[in-house]
Amino acid sequence: MHSLSVHTDGSAAEALQISQRLIQVGIALSSETDLQRLLALIVQQAKELTHCDRGSLFIRAGEELRFFVVSGDKQLQDLCIPLSASSIAGYVVLTGESLNLPDVYQLPTHVPYTFNRQVDQQTGYRTRSLLTVPMRDPSGQVMGALQLLNRLQPSHPTPLDPDQVVEWSQPFSELEARVAESLASQAAVAYQNVQLREELKSAHLETIFCLSLAAEYRDQDTSFHLKRMSNYSRIIAQAMGLSNREQELIFYASPMHDVGKIGIPDAILLKPGRFTPEERLIMNRHPEIGYEILSKSDSELMQKSAIIALTHHEKFDGSGYPRSLKGEEIPLEGRIVALADVFDALASRRPYKEAWDLVDIFRWVEENTGSHFDPQVVAAFNRGRSQILEIYHCYREPG
Numbered sequence: 001m002h003s004l005s006v007h008t009d010g011s012a013a014e015a016l017q018i019s020q021r022l023i024q025v026g027i028a029l030s031s032e033t034d035l036q037r038l039l040a041l042i043v044q045q046a047k048e049l050t051h052c053d054r055g056s057l058f059i060r061a062g063e064e065l066r067f068f069v070v071s072g073d074k075q076l077q078d079l080c081i082p083l084s085a086s087s088i089a090g091y092v093v094l095t096g097e098s099l100n101l102p103d104v105y106q107l108p109t110h111v112p113y114t115f116n117r118q119v120d121q122q123t124g125y126r127t128r129s130l131l132t133v134p135m136r137d138p139s140g141q142v143m144g145a146l147q148l149l150n151r152l153q154p155s156h157p158t159p160l161d162p163d164q165v166v167e168w169s170q171p172f173s174e175l176e177a178r179v180a181e182s183l184a185s186q187a188a189v190a191y192q193n194v195q196l197r198e199e200l201k202s203a204h205l206e207t208i209f210c211l212s213l214a215a216e217y218r219d220q221d222t223s224f225h226l227k228r229m230s231n232y233s234r235i236i237a238q239a240m241g242l243s244n245r246e247q248e249l250i251f252y253a254s255p256m257h258d259v260g261k262i263g264i265p266d267a268i269l270l271k272p273g274r275f276t277p278e279e280r281l282i283m284n285r286h287p288e289i290g291y292e293i294l295s296k297s298d299s300e301l302m303q304k305s306a307i308i309a310l311t312h313h314e315k316f317d318g319s320g321y322p323r324s325l326k327g328e329e330i331p332l333e334g335r336i337v338a339l340a341d342v343f344d345a346l347a348s349r350r351p352y353k354e355a356w357d358l359v360d361i362f363r364w365v366e367e368n369t370g371s372h373f374d375p376q377v378v379a380a381f382n383r384g385r386s387q388i389l390e391i392y393h394c395y396r397e398p399g
């Protein structure tokens with residue numbers, strides 16, 4: 001969003017300009033989906049609208065205030081203070097009143113709050129004028145405070161050194177206080193929306209992970225296999241240069257690859273020895289059973305997981321199952337997960353086999369490149385080898 005300066009001469013034209021600017025800011029805030037970027041955007045916009053030098057945000061978290069300092073476009077710190085009326089931000093959050101203080105080093109004597117000079121000392125900064133406004137959500141609840149430091153003349157020279165900032169610092173006008181309050185309320189709504197969205201997303205992803213675990217529960221008693229193979233899949237996807245979004249989709253979709261094992265009888269799945277050809281045929285139905293289960297949803301993530309479930313046992317030379325797909329007929333995510341899954345299966349103990357040594361596994365992968373595995377996927381796997389070994393060591397089976 002471009003920067004429009006608001007000149008506070010009190011005219012009707014100016015009031016209109018401010019309203020228009022606030023509407024634009026509201027739209028920008030409501031379309032931001034990342035929490036950290038949203039916080040930075042709120043402070044950035046507040047700074048531009050009130051011509052101040054710095055801004056910070058306090059978000060209420062139980063009996064604490066989480067503190068985000070934003071200077072320029074950079075996030076400097078992330079710390080917590082107790083929620084109490086003895087701090088300026090705490091007072092504003094608890095009372096819901098704005099405080100517009102011309103000089104925080106010369107506060108009136110009878111007030112309950114004091115200015116905490118520690119942050120100034122730590123950052124080598126000097127705060128003089130300070131405007132603190134509540135972030136009020138539509139139900140009237142105060143969920144935090146927006147704090148703006150050192151109102152400057154729009155015509156100030158840039159950059160200013162800390163001594164000059166104090167010299168140029170002047171009180172915020174009443175109009176600027178109202179503008180900041182309005183912005184802070186919009187920010188409260190945007191913040192709650194992003195937070196809700198993130199909660200829903202993580203609840204959704206956790207549900208999926210739990211269901212994947214339920215499907216594996218009979219033949220694997222820990223979640224480590226899923227954690228490892230989904231991380232391996234992401235590392236390979238990253239080393240292949242896929243987009244962040246594609247990497248994330250593969251990461252979240254890959255744990256569902258064996259959901260179809262739910263349809264395989266215990267007598268086969270848990271057989272302590274090698275399969276007979278008949279048992280093998282039954283076991284080989286698990287990719288299609290998984291696809292049947294997962295393809296019922298239209299979500300992009302579930303569609304991806306259905307494709308992975310269906311194709312993770314295809315082999316590059318066409319000798320895999322269920323469709324005997326060959327080369328690039330096999331969707332890329334299926335080729336990636338095939339390697340991640342086999343690498344981890346070989347490294348793990350199963351009812352029918354012991355765990356292999358790493359050297360033997362790497363040799364096996366090498367020997368089966370071009371036959372079982374896509375050479376480009378193997379190349380990416382080799383580029384990501386140090387990250388893969390990190391995951392291998394990090395998610396070890398207990399005992």
Ligand code: C2E
Pocket residue numbers: 219268269270271272273274275283313341342343345346350351352353
């Ligand atoms: P899984 O145990 O997770 O193994 C996944 C894939 O890793 C296997 O797919 C295979 O490509 C590779 N793999 C695992 N162990 C070995 C091994 O000892 N040697 C070699 N060369 N490759 C291995 P695959 O073969 O299509 O098997 C799919 C699933 O069927 C396996 O998943 C496992 O649950 C089951 N399974 C396969 N063979 C047997 C068996 O002989 N006995 C039992 N009880 N289950 C088996």
Ligand code: SIN
Pocket residue numbers: 201204248249252299300301302
């Ligand atoms: C995602 O896209 O990463 C997960 C959200 C979903 O598809 O429900």
Ligand code: SIN
Pocket residue numbers: 246331332333
């Ligand atoms: C890809 O993942 O880039 C292509 C594979 C597919 O979605 O079929």
Ligand code: FE
Pocket residue numbers: 257258286312313
């Ligand atoms: Fe499988």
